[in-house]
Amino acid sequence: MKKNTLLILCLCCFLITKGENGYDLWLRYKPVSNHILLSVYRKNITQLITGDSSATMNIIKNELLTGIAGLLQTEIGYHHSVTRDGAIIAGTPRSSALIRNAGIATQLQAAGDEGFVITTKKINGKQCILISGNSEKGVLYGAFHFLRLLQTEQPITSLHIVSAPKIRLRMLDHWDNPNRTVERGYAGFSIWNWHTLPTYIDQRYIDYARANASIGINGTVITNVNANAVILTPAYLEKVKALADVFRPYGIKVYLTARFSAPIEIGGLKTADPLDAGVQQWWREKIKEIYTYIPDFGGFLVKANSEGQPGPQDYKRSHADGANMLADAIAPFNGIIIWRAFVYSHDNPLDRHKQAYDDFVPLNGKFRDNVMVQVKNGAIDFMPREPFHPLFGAMPQTPLMMEFQVTQEYLGQGTSLVFLAPLFKETLESDTYYKGKGSTVAKVIDGTLDGHRLTGIAGVANIGNDINWCGHPFAQANWYTLGRLAWDPAISSEQIAGEWLRMTFSNQPDFLKTASQLMLESRDIIVQYSNPIGLHHIMGTGHHYGPAPWVSNQQRPEWNPVYYHKSDSNGIGFDRTVTGSNALAQYYPGARKQWENSHTCDEKYLLWFHHVPWNFQLKNGRNVWEELCFQYYTGAERAGKMRDTWNTLRPFVDQQRFEQVSMLLKIQHEEATWWRNACLLYFQTCSRLPIPLQYEKPGHTLEYYKNLRFPYAPGI
């Protein structure tokens, strides 16, 4: 490519966009800013040699050439043999003789079927870097990892990396509807344009697959768990096939959600009873049909008998009956069934917290080998802070899959900067005590405690058709986090924040220090100003936008905030001890004892497990009312400080993204103040205690906040 063409292209796009629109995510491949490193990189990266061509190998080749051209600002040659130092050799032992004969069999063995080996080797007397794996998918992951080393300005002179994913299924769950609305979506609408599929392949589909491959995601459920049977009709299967064909060379399998009543709705049957032979036959044929379109179809994700969805219980059958029926039908094709444990009964329950456990523990071991039970990180519903779900460790004979929520339904939705890695890590590192101390949720999920080979982590996607994919520029970090933690739950939040910031914004140390602090504190801040000391589920009804602790008119008790905070003149909090719902009994003693006594309970969860009087003393000497005031005011104040912090980063960020984040932080600060005022004014009607004088008075009355309406809030 001639330099003047380059010069040309760039001047315009730079001048016109006045910055970056965020579409390129963490794959911007901007030039290495450290000039010493740059020259080292240029010396060590001079040519590329890849294995036999294939769809995936071509992607690897193009990605490496693209990335290196952007990062090193040099066009390296593509060769068939090593002719000089600095050769990059990418391939599998099968596709490349150089790899086959490089003597890295041991490392390759350790890499497993999806992992990769990146190692420095002398070949024909030349210094080379090998990027290898036993599968092309592994090489692809290795190529992206190698580019990440350059993007994050790491040393590459002596590489000896062997990396294999700790989790087998690393998935995104899209709650996308056929009309392109996205349930709990805050980044526009669905990127799946069903109307123009299968013929029109939006560039987004390709870039979506590429971005996921770059962080190791290998599965995607493209339809909402509140499922629509239309996706199983031939016209739509054609469209799903088109997407699967795009995703395949990136190592990504497509999954669908199965509407349990589909045999009635599109099959013309009278029943969907899983024990009915006709129903079983219908699913066998439907699944066979799907595999004619998509030979590597991943399987079904099923939400059954939950929040009004049809399921086996409609026919007095168990979840296992339902899951196994589908599992038997899909087994011949090596597909799997992912069955959600997020259920709660239609009749007034004593404590929704207990339902999933009560329904599923009796089914431990009753599921087929190709069934996984997908469990949310907490027992209620993706709250800003929840104790880990008691099902973890309680179903040893059934592989449990983690369901995180990447989209920020309860964490500021599209307008808040909240980095979710600390939340995810908090759950993964929680100790279930199921096999004694150290039986962390991570070890349950990765199969080590029970020897499960089928393991998985899923994240409810935060992706929409906004130009920058995720709406909030920092929401991209949560997509990135899901992939990285699913690859290795042990990676630290600091590590993830650092990688993402370097690739997305800048490698400048001054920028990184401040920006990663901003990210790492953000989740604590939103907990403080929205759901402090164990409060939960006190948000607005339906759209879940903003505070509404006063709501008590919802048809089902567990849909009402008052059900969860139980605030009254005596005190506040949900008693889940023996004197209350005793949900605590679902935890192993080791876990239970950190929470069961209100005086020793980890105060982060005080009101989660205990109903305490307003004058209840906390360790810091404040009573519960004073503590609520302290938390809400401190949280809102810290939300305001985030704006000041961001303003100091202006020199490091392009104008467009800088201003986007500035405006969003202003909204977040307003929302934080709104949460603070609305919640304290409401709880004050119970505590009848004054807001301490050192705090500014709420700007509006409780009535004002109660009367706010958002008829068109997104994500419903």
Place this chain on the structure above:
Amino acid sequence: MKKNTLLILCLCCFLITKGENGYDLWLRYKPVSNHILLSVYRKNITQLITGDSSATMNIIKNELLTGIAGLLQTEIGYHHSVTRDGAIIAGTPRSSALIRNAGIATQLQAAGDEGFVITTKKINGKQCILISGNSEKGVLYGAFHFLRLLQTEQPITSLHIVSAPKIRLRMLDHWDNPNRTVERGYAGFSIWNWHTLPTYIDQRYIDYARANASIGINGTVITNVNANAVILTPAYLEKVKALADVFRPYGIKVYLTARFSAPIEIGGLKTADPLDAGVQQWWREKIKEIYTYIPDFGGFLVKANSEGQPGPQDYKRSHADGANMLADAIAPFNGIIIWRAFVYSHDNPLDRHKQAYDDFVPLNGKFRDNVMVQVKNGAIDFMPREPFHPLFGAMPQTPLMMEFQVTQEYLGQGTSLVFLAPLFKETLESDTYYKGKGSTVAKVIDGTLDGHRLTGIAGVANIGNDINWCGHPFAQANWYTLGRLAWDPAISSEQIAGEWLRMTFSNQPDFLKTASQLMLESRDIIVQYSNPIGLHHIMGTGHHYGPAPWVSNQQRPEWNPVYYHKSDSNGIGFDRTVTGSNALAQYYPGARKQWENSHTCDEKYLLWFHHVPWNFQLKNGRNVWEELCFQYYTGAERAGKMRDTWNTLRPFVDQQRFEQVSMLLKIQHEEATWWRNACLLYFQTCSRLPIPLQYEKPGHTLEYYKNLRFPYAPGI
């Protein structure tokens, strides 16, 4: 800016996007490819001098610097006085002494309050180019026109341009709903993100205003004519204000749609009767409130008593009563009321074609001075080909505003390449004969025939949140066309296609010749394969996607295709002569006589005005059935040829946009074949005549086409 930074930026964005995503529309400012011209431009453009700074003047300055840097690949200096040849001087007589003293008063007078003067002048002995207007808006239009000269590689050595818009209101009507769905939108969803407004200003809002200013659009109705009163509540007026503040410096006024029943829905009144004092008072206060937010608010667009919308007839009042009530309330603020003439009665009408005329002609002259009546180009509804609306020329005392549809509701929606300039021009150049021969629709609209000063052309927008704004890359040309024709209805389709292609793709002669031919034929082609020889309104129900001439089960007769084609064993077509509905009587004799006799009728409109037997002979010797077959088969065949034509243009177009268009043309060809087969198979059940043997047999049965369902087609 240092060249290496430029080099840097570009390499990545170029390599990563593998082409252009279309976001930059016709404002790409790519380098001038003709190197002789480039050196001439560089010689004649060396420095920029602008008038006193202001929001608009800063936009002008930045646009010129941005455009020139991109086009000429040189950074020209910004100066305060002319120091060398090649100075560009931009400003108004008020803001710039250089302009004031340049001796161009006569030209400026001719430019009027929105026009511009671009002229070559010697100033202080230096060769300069003056870009001037009496208003900053005029200078802004001039700046974009000057850049267009460079983008389209025109000579600039001796410029003497005076240009003033022929139409005063040049508007886009957005049919955007508060939930971000877009009625008849095929480019994603609404670009108005109401939830994050007013604080979050999406870059799109700015780029939208800029794109409109570049083609002279000076007004935008941001809400759907099927209106929602929520937009008139304070929370939403805050949001509207934020958009108005963004648009203002680009010379664009904001208009809203007024739901006629708003006084009841959000005002708590018992009635919306326009003669009720309380209702009048409510609107006076509401309008006063709006102007406190938006001091230059444009006014209301109203769809009343049409398709179920509320209106004055609900209270036995006339359209004039309704419009005048609002006009009186808004007059003190110099706002206007745009009242739509698209109405048809609730009771079974003899011919929907006649309704608007019958309802509105009696109201001629009964409207206030600040009311315009907005009339669709044709009497039915934006059909692929319609005779001009008989209202044009029939209400001389009332200014009529043209309503075109830029979004392709009936012209292939989001998947077809159809250039609409020929359609718009066909209407504008139609002769109403109202003041004798030459009384064209254009002359009615531009006010010359009746001396109206209030004139307007509106287009229903085709803009959505797809990255390229319009979904189909060529749909951008229709947005561009609306602006250019509203500025001057006399500009030819060839001129518009040429300008747009040069700016959007390439100035290469080989490209331009073929691509403009492709565009100029496209509308004829879709008429041929969907609605030939005067057929109309035979599309799918609801979503209006694809053919459905068989539909006869709709509640209202005029919602059924069979109502429009009246096909039966005797023949086909809608008799609108004296022997039928006599809609022809609504036209002046000069116009009428080209259509009233089936044997002399312009055959483009044969079935529009006549019901003729299947064996009716056309001038070409074919009978009607043979002609239908000929038209449908030829049209579908030509749609296929468009693909071959596009393939020859691969060398001139970037990969991403080339492939987008290729895939869409494939869909269009499939849709054309579908139209052909479905329509001919259906009409054959009436004609009972064979499809001539030279044509390939339809691939499916009529039942197959009748059973196609599109439950989630866009734009409903």
